[in-house]
Amino acid sequence: MTRRSVRSFTDQPVAREDLELLARAACFAPSANNSQVWQFTVVADREKIAELAAAVAGALGRGSDYNFYNPSAFIISSAPRIYRLGREDCACALQNIFLAAHSLGIGSVWINQLSLTCDHESVRPVLDKLGVPADHVVYGCAALGYPESGNSGGDAEKNLSVIHFAD
Ligand SMILES: Cc1cc2nc3c(=O)[nH]c(=O)nc-3n(C[C@H](O)[C@H](O)[C@H](O)COP(=O)(O)O)c2cc1C
Numbered sequence: 001m002t003r004r005s006v007r008s009f010t011d012q013p014v015a016r017e018d019l020e021l022l023a024r025a026a027c028f029a030p031s032a033n034n035s036q037v038w039q040f041t042v043v044a045d046r047e048k049i050a051e052l053a054a055a056v057a058g059a060l061g062r063g064s065d066y067n068f069y070n071p072s073a074f075i076i077s078s079a080p081r082i083y084r085l086g087r088e089d090c091a092c093a094l095q096n097i098f099l100a101a102h103s104l105g106i107g108s109v110w111i112n113q114l115s116l117t118c119d120h121e122s123v124r125p126v127l128d129k130l131g132v133p134a135d136h137v138v139y140g141c142a143a144l145g146y147p148e149s150g151n152s153g154g155d156a157e158k159n160l161s162v163i164h165f166a167d
Contacts (some may be wrong), residue, residue, distance in 0.1 A: 003098055004153025006107025007069045009145030014073045018104055019044060022075065022144070025100035026093040032085040038093060041076040041132050049074045052126050056113050059120035068111050071143035076114065076127075078136035090139035097142045107147035114138045 019042050026040045043049050049068060057066035068074060077093055079086030094110060101108040117123045118138040128134065147153065 001158075003102040004156065005109040006145075006147045006151065006153045007109055008148040008151045009069060009071050009107060009143075010148055012072065012146045014044065014106055014144055014146070016044070018106065019073055019075075019144075021104070022097050022100050022106075022142075025096040026075070026077070029089070029092040029096045031089040031092070035083065035085070035089065037083050038077060038079045038086065038089055039133060039136060040093065040097075041078065041130055043074045043076070043130060044072070046070075046072070048130065052114070052123075052130070055120075055123045055126045056117050058122050059117040060113060062113075066113075068141075068143045069109065072145035073143075074111075075142040075144065076130070076132060076138055077140050077142075078118075078132050078138045080133075080135050081137045082135075086137065087139050094140050094142055097144075101142070101144055105146070106144055107151075107153065108142050108144050111141040111143050114141050 023040045023042055031038070043052070049071065053067045057064065075097060077090035079090055098108045114123070115138050118127060132138070
């Protein structure tokens with residue numbers, strides 16, 4: 001309940017072993033029929049992240065300042081296009097990543113724009129270079145990094161009135 005989306009990161013890199021842990025946490029998420037047909041592509045090179053963000057910005061007509069919040073690392077969840085439950089499986093996996101990151105003091109936020117543009121002609125070649133399988137679609141991404149000081153995440157109010165006990 002203390003996790004919040006973080007959208008402002010320091011330059012400090014996330015250690016490889018921590019990224020490995022986050023990716024492993026993703027692999028332990030539930031998946032329909034235990035299918036596990038997803039892939040988690042971990043990008044820890046800021047130049048590669050920037051190249052991908054620029055391609056997405058171009059596809060969406062966004063300005064050159066669009067940069068996924070300039071994170072230290074970026075994890076792309078994807079699954080085969082023909083698999084019907086990829087969206088659900090990847091959402092579970094991403095939440096595992098967010099919670100594991102939070103437990104390590106690493107900030108995170110879901111980035112959705114790559115899901116909308118993964119088949120765009122300027123984006124797919126960048127995904128190819130990163131090793132996202134050609135028959136996969138992207139279902140969501142995690143931007144990751146150490147929060148800027150004083151920025152432990154958004155202050156999104158949580159609405160608890162949606163809980164209903166059918167007593
Ligand atoms: C499916 C989904 C897509 C989202 N896409 C984005 C996004 O593209 N950019 C962004 O800054 N936050 C994105 N978010 C984060 C939400 O804005 C955030 O979770 C919400 O405002 C609640 O805040 P909290 O995460 O701090 O609790 C997304 C969240 C979900 C679940």
